[in-house]
Amino acid sequence: MSDTEYASSDGEDSEDDVQVLAGDVEAWRADIAHAKETGLSLSDATCCPVCLLAFAERLTADKRNVARLVAIVHSFWEGCAAAATLPRSENAMRDLRTAMERNTTECKNHDEHSGELPHTDSALLFLDAACQLVYAGLGHMMARASQQKRTFSSQRHGLALWPQTRNDLFPVAPVDTIDALLSCAELVGRASGYPLLVLGVYMLIARAVVLPVFMQSTNLCQRVIQVVANTLTNASAASARAQPFTSAGLFLYALREGPGTKPDDMLAFIIDLKDVLFPALCIGFDAGNGDTEDIEGREAFLPTVRSYILRLHGIMRLPVEDLPVEIRPEVQGNYKLQFPNILYVLLGNISRTHRCAHKGCPTPDAGAFKTCSGCHLLRYCNAHCQRNDWNGRGYDMKHKDVCPLLARILPTADPKGPELAFIHAYITATANFDIFERGYLAAYTIDNDLTPLELKARFKEMAAEKGVNLPERRTGFRSPFA
Ligand SMILES: [Zn+2]
Ligand SMILES: [Zn+2]
Numbered sequence: 001m002s003d004t005e006y007a008s009s010d011g012e013d014s015e016d017d018v019q020v021l022a023g024d025v026e027a028w029r030a031d032i033a034h035a036k037e038t039g040l041s042l043s044d045a046t047c048c049p050v051c052l053l054a055f056a057e058r059l060t061a062d063k064r065n066v067a068r069l070v071a072i073v074h075s076f077w078e079g080c081a082a083a084a085t086l087p088r089s090e091n092a093m094r095d096l097r098t099a100m101e102r103n104t105t106e107c108k109n110h111d112e113h114s115g116e117l118p119h120t121d122s123a124l125l126f127l128d129a130a131c132q133l134v135y136a137g138l139g140h141m142m143a144r145a146s147q148q149k150r151t152f153s154s155q156r157h158g159l160a161l162w163p164q165t166r167n168d169l170f171p172v173a174p175v176d177t178i179d180a181l182l183s184c185a186e187l188v189g190r191a192s193g194y195p196l197l198v199l200g201v202y203m204l205i206a207r208a209v210v211l212p213v214f215m216q217s218t219n220l221c222q223r224v225i226q227v228v229a230n231t232l233t234n235a236s237a238a239s240a241r242a243q244p245f246t247s248a249g250l251f252l253y254a255l256r257e258g259p260g261t262k263p264d265d266m267l268a269f270i271i272d273l274k275d276v277l278f279p280a281l282c283i284g285f286d287a288g289n290g291d292t293e294d295i296e297g298r299e300a301f302l303p304t305v306r307s308y309i310l311r312l313h314g315i316m317r318l319p320v321e322d323l324p325v326e327i328r329p330e331v332q333g334n335y336k337l338q339f340p341n342i343l344y345v346l347l348g349n350i351s352r353t354h355r356c357a358h359k360g361c362p363t364p365d366a367g368a369f370k371t372c373s374g375c376h377l378l379r380y381c382n383a384h385c386q387r388n389d390w391n392g393r394g395y396d397m398k399h400k401d402v403c404p405l406l407a408r409i410l411p412t413a414d415p416k417g418p419e420l421a422f423i424h425a426y427i428t429a430t431a432n433f434d435i436f437e438r439g440y441l442a443a444y445t446i447d448n449d450l451t452p453l454e455l456k457a458r459f460k461e462m463a464a465e466k467g468v469n470l471p472e473r474r475t476g477f478r479s480p481f482a
């Protein structure tokens with residue numbers, strides 16, 4: 001995959017604030033000068049961490065200023081990324097601490113700061129502030145990634161925006177960058193969610209690099225899950241910098257639903273630490289679900305956390321009482337996995353993926369594609385792929401056999417909504433389906449790459465229990481769930 005995956009338009013960043021590079025020049029000239037200076041002092045650790053933190057707080061509250069700086073002072077952000085991602089041995093950390101303490105003592109600018117700092121260790125102040133700045137600087141990338149638009153090589157008013165390429169995010173080798181960010185997260189612990197937020201954005205915008213790094217290192221994978229679990233467990237504490245629910249939620253969201261996601265990525269990532277993660281997810285869910293404070297990203301991340309919980313709960317075969325009260329109704333009664341539950345997961349996966357649905361497509365990864373006008377669900381990169389899929393070329397199933405069925409189900413059954421509501425709507429919508437129609441739907445589900453492997457396995461088990469043959473193409477297959 002290249003930097004232009006899920007490319008859509010010309011990469012011009014269309015922000016609402018067209019004033020970004022005009023007006024109040026004087027007001028931000030000082031900040032640009034300050035950022036230039038700070039960028040340099042970040043790379044050689046000559047800056048004052050107290051002032052750096054104050055600057056990070058100011059930029060976090062001032063998105064327009066960030067918008068200017070990502071267009072004009074790339075060196076500043078390069079300095080921030082380097083500070084946050086440089087691998088540091090124990091000795092290097094000691095040197096950093098000494099330097100930061102000295103810089104703080106010698107600094108003449110921060111007289112208004114007296115106590116009230118999030119860390120007593122000045123090296124942690126420095127790392128935390130650097131992570132906060134990187135997170136602020138990547139805000140525009142997150143917005144574009146969540147709209148499945150091209151992220152790197154963006155421009156605004158003809159000016160190139162930082163970061164221009166993936167390499168800008170990885171000043172050292174990706175595995176060392178991730179390792180360093182994780183160390184930051186472990187060092188700041190529960191005091192700050194910014195390092196984990198940076199890891200989440202990295203997963204969201206540079207998945208093709210970040211995911212393999214984790215999947216090839218059990219150590220890194222376990223460490224990040226541990227950080228996520230600790231953060232979720234801490235989610236009701238208001239004292240941390242950056243809301244813990246948001247920090248953990250973004251990472252989980254990026255892993256499960258970010259651009260380029262494959263349906264089994266999430267499970268492969270978390271399965272070894274399911275015992276650590278599951279209770280933490282439940283605590284985090286309750287905290288995120290509480291209405292005590294305004295939580296950034298709650299709308300997107302709460303359903304994400306809920307689906308992790310339900311997925312793990314099913315796999316671990318735990319009692320209903322282990323679930324958060326709010327979720328229990330979804331699995332109460334004589335709940336058992338049925339065909340509609342599997343279809344729900346598959347259709348949810350399809351609606352979240354923005355790849356071309358034709359199996360033989362040479363470039364399935366790119367884009368904000370048009371959807372099929374029949375089912376409004378499948379996406380195709382061009383008319384050629386759509387025609388081939390419709391007629392079953394390169395695929396075991398013809399889309400024309402399944403499309404009308406989906407078109408009867410989807411208007412009332414929403415795979416992005418709650419599972420139980422989907423099941424009820426599905427039962428009504430398919431009440432008049434004949435045996436062939438049920439067979440097509442079952443064959444389509446078992447044949448689809450976006451159906452998670454463990455659900456396919458469960459499907460086969462259930463078919464075997466009922467003594468039914470597995471679906472075969474366009475035969476009168478009787479669904480084991482009919
Ligand atoms: Zn200072
Ligand atoms: Zn295609």
Ligand SMILES: [Zn+2]
Nearest residue numbers: 372374375403
């Ligand atoms: Zn269709």
